[in-house]
Amino acid sequence: MRIVIVGAGQAAASMAARLRATGHEGPLTVIGREPAAPYQRPPLSKDYLMGRMGLDRLTLRAPDWWRDQSIALHLSETALSIDPDARILTTDRGTHPYDALALTTGAAPRRLAAAMGGDLPGTHVIRTLADVDALAPDMREGHRLIVIGGGYIGLEAAAVARKLGLEVTLVEAAPRILGRVAPPQTAELIRALHLAQGVTLLEGRGISQITGTDRADGVALSDGTHLPADLVIMGIGVLPETALAATAGLALDNGIATDGQGRTSDPAIWAAGDCASIPYQGGRLRLESVGGAIDMADCVADNMLGAGRDHVPKAWFWSDQFxxxxxxxxxxxxxxxxxxxxxxxxxxxxxxxxxxxxxxxxxxxxxxxxxxxxxxxxxxxxxxxxxxxxxxxxxxxxxxxxx
The missing domain is CATH 3.30.390.30 (FAD/NAD-linked reductase, C-terminal dimerisation domain)
Known part of the structure; x- marks a missing residue:
């Protein structure tokens, strides 16, 4: 059986390892559009950004491991479309026939629209190695940073920036930080932590524009206030990567919709990780976490080989701040x-x-x-x-x- 995995993140690496460990001896290919081999994402916005961890420690598997496991790792290759009838994946470098295809395409960070200044130089998001490499030169002591968004990514970025000596203001449009993901009591603990470390928190304040001509120089709030800045980080959430799944006509529902075993609406195509939504308590759930990605990838790997077991999501997360x-x-x-x-x-x-x-x-x-x-x-x-x-x-x- 020819298995192709699209996406070269944590879920892909875990799935590939599980497939080999549980007996799949056929052709196995992993395709990723980034130039780097699968790596850990959580340390990017913390130890890697602060210079305490290099790429060698971020990488999930040594180069020799992929060769020893007879896994074809295709980097800097972008998947373009899927022909589900012919069972062929087309990329910018060619075609890959498959018997089973797994989509572990992850999620992409949201940006403010270009009309709002979201593409100005000096504006950043945090998701990939390239994102953090682009951000690092701007994270200099004394620079003024505005973080847009009071979720975990925004709060973690604010914490690292303060430790590096930047002046940090975090702006959250909702009435409080962590409004979607945590109860008010948790938010109060985190709020107190940030205030004690010198972060300025502006809650219930909307953004009307990132200002600047050739480069971001501040943020205009919806109440008319202008906050000057040397750089802006947008931590306003992510969107599941579903464009490739759409080319195959797969069912979408806040991500790539799967059944309890991780199978999509096409029986030869599976999905796992941040891009996948699974049945949960009468609705659907999409977990954005490393633990969730690993657990689901392992389950999908087993089911691709005939295990036939439902994935039971185990929701656990962590966030390091200061x-x-x-x-x-x-x-x-x-x-x-x-x-x-x-x-x-x-x-x-x-x-x-x-x-x-x-x-x-x-x-x-x-x-x-x-x-x-x-x-x-x-x-x-x-x-x-x-x-x-x-x-x-x-x-x-x-x-x-x-x-």
Whole structure:
């Protein structure tokens, strides 16, 4: 069986390794449009940007590994279209016949429209190695940075910039940071952390224009305020990469729609990672996380070889900001009760955990500088167990919740 994987990120690398480890001996090809071999993305906006991690440590597999595994790795090659009837993938370099095709095309960062200055020099997004290499020269001490967007990418960029000595203002159009992805209690912990480190947070303030002629020189807010800047980072979310899937006429629904096993509307085509949306609790879910990409890629690899098992998403995330670590287990969407617990001593006000319930069931735990709360919450969620919310703030030892 000829298997072709399009996209050369974390999901692709995991899928290729799993296929070989579980017995696929046929032709296996991985096609990526970036010039670099599959690498880790999370450190890009942190250790790599700060110069503490080189490309050699970002790379997921050594060059020899691809050769030893007899995997054809095609870099700097762009997939253009799929002919599902002939089962042929066409790229800018030729054609690739397949018996099974996996789409791990990921997601692309959103930019403000060109009419709003989103393509001016000095404006940046953070997603790829090339994005961060372009950004790094502008991240100089004393420069004025405006970050647009108060999600995790924007907040992480703001934290790194402050550590590098930039003056940072973060602008969020919604009433608060992390409005789509975290409860207000978690947002308050992160807000306090950033304010303590000198980040200026402007919430509930829309953007009307990135200003400048030959280069971005500031941001005009919707209330008429103008904020001068030397560079602008847009952290306003991502969109799943579905253009290639559309050429095959695949069903799309907030990404490439798959069944529970990762199969698309074409039985010979599969999808995994940030580009894929899967059935979940009567609706559809698209997880933007490294853990989610790996888990789904492994499941799809197994199913391509006939395992026939449904993918059970395990939602867990993390975000490093300044010297703090936020760890998240579960999905807080739809919570109707929140309880908080102080964190361990030694972190001042920048520690604690936020426990989210829906109809009495524990669905998520956000833990800032509190690894113990995260691990216990994660185990409870995975086991389908829900403690009495009233116990969480004051119980002496969280571990007793597991007994």
């Amino acid at each position: 010297d703090a670590k936020l760890q998240i287990a579960g999905l807080s969407t739809g919570h109707d009760q929140v309880v908080t617990r102080p964190g361990p001593e030694g972190h001042g006000d920048h520690a604690g955990s936020v426990w989210c319930f829906r109809q009495g069931r524990l669905i998520a735990v956000d833990a800032l500088n509190d690894a113990r709360a995260y691990m216990i919450g994660k185990r409870l969620i995975e086991a389908g167990r829900s403690p009495d919310p009233a116990l969480i703030p004051t119980i002496p030892d969280l571990k007793t919740l597991l007994s």
